[in-house]
Amino acid sequence: MVLAFASFREILGKEREICLVEGATVRDLLEELAAARPAFNEAAFDDTGALRDYVLLMVNRKRIDPILDLSRPLQDGDELAIFPPLAGG
Amino acid sequence: MLGDAEKKRYSRQIRLFGEEDQERLKRASVFIAGAGGLGSVISLYMAAAGFGKIRICDCDSVELSNLNRQILHANADVGRAKAKSAYETLTAINPEIEVEARIEIITQENIDQLLQGCDLIMDGMDNFPVRYLLNRAALERKIPLFHGAINGYQGQATTIIPGKTACLACIFPRAPPASVFPALGSTCGVIGSIQVTEAVKYVTGAGQLLENRLLLWDGLSSCLDEMAYGRNVACQECSNSGH
Numbered sequence: 001m002v003l004a005f006a007s008f009r010e011i012l013g014k015e016r017e018i019c020l021v022e023g024a025t026v027r028d029l030l031e032e033l034a035a036a037r038p039a040f041n042e043a044a045f046d047d048t049g050a051l052r053d054y055v056l057l058m059v060n061r062k063r064i065d066p067i068l069d070l071s072r073p074l075q076d077g078d079e080l081a082i083f084p085p086l087a088g089g
Numbered sequence: 090m091l092g093d094a095e096k097k098r099y100s101r102q103i104r105l106f107g108e109e110d111q112e113r114l115k116r117a118s119v120f121i122a123g124a125g126g127l128g129s130v131i132s133l134y135m136a137a138a139g140f141g142k143i144r145i146c147d148c149d150s151v152e153l154s155n156l157n158r159q160i161l162h163a164n165a166d167v168g169r170a171k172a173k174s175a176y177e178t179l180t181a182i183n184p185e186i187e188v189e190a191r192i193e194i195i196t197q198e199n200i201d202q203l204l205q206g207c208d209l210i211m212d213g214m215d216n217f218p219v220r221y222l223l224n225r226a227a228l229e230r231k232i233p234l235f236h237g238a239i240n241g242y243q244g245q246a247t248t249i250i251p252g253k254t255a256c257l258a259c260i261f262p263r264a265p266p267a268s269v270f271p272a273l274g275s276t277c278g279v280i281g282s283i284q285v286t287e288a289v290k291y292v293t294g295a296g297q298l299l300e301n302r303l304l305l306w307d308g309l310s311s312c313l314d315e316m317a318y319g320r321n322v323a324c325q326e327c328s329n330s331g332h
Contacts (some may be wrong), residue, residue: 004309005243005305005307005314006240006243006245006305007240007243009307009309010309013108013311014312017175026288038238038270042250046229050266053263054261054264054265054266056260056261056316058316061316061317063318063319063321071186081316082305083305084265085098085217085238085245085261085264085265086238086240086243086244086245086265087215087217087238087240087264087265087268087270088121088126088215088239088240088270088272089125089126089127089212089213089214089215089238089239089277
């Protein structure tokens, strides 16, 4: 299950279920979303294909590092929350 | 002590939390960073609620394109310093409080002097570099930082209590890029109001604060969500300030 917030929600919708192969990682899931929605690809990844470093990621409501933890394998039923911080005032 | 006019002015709040807590608000000294969209809502409600000393800081002048959301300022204020316009609006709303206006860019060099004597920091900024300065100053002084930010229909808020909660850099280790963001006054209204409610609760001790909770407002679907957070053990800011 993917929970998207703020501008990611406008692209992906509030929640969506994604079926992945066994052993798929957080990066696999993000790439699947990026392939399905070019606007998400542009919003979440830079020109080199790296995840933008300010994007917040949580697996089962626990924070993971957007650089170090992308290779973390996901389990059936895991929930990934993705959120771009807002900066305006 | 509250005078007769104050007892009348704040009578509905005194019904809510009593005279003693109203006096606590009167003794509170607040720094409001920014007199823009969030700063407008924050300062108007804090002034009206009777926070005794309000220091509001903004380096900019009022532009026509600000007036869709920055309700401290009126059409006649275009071209004037936002801090001056804020001073006039806030003292007109509540002459019982002390308002101080500072026309300055908040920097590493002047932040100590700007925060002198303040018990609470209200975040009405539009960029992360200055927010990180406010965060560090809050940690050093051990005073709370009430964070808020908006973009279009979306908003976020959290309350940072040094020594107790995650700091702003724990939650947002890296700043999103600066940009000209879309802004709706009513989103500033939602988030600024939440920040003021948090500050009132902090001073009066009522309820539960947004401690280690990032509140997310989605005006498009009219949904409030929250994300739970903890301290980041690798956070440079918290560890540097000895927390």
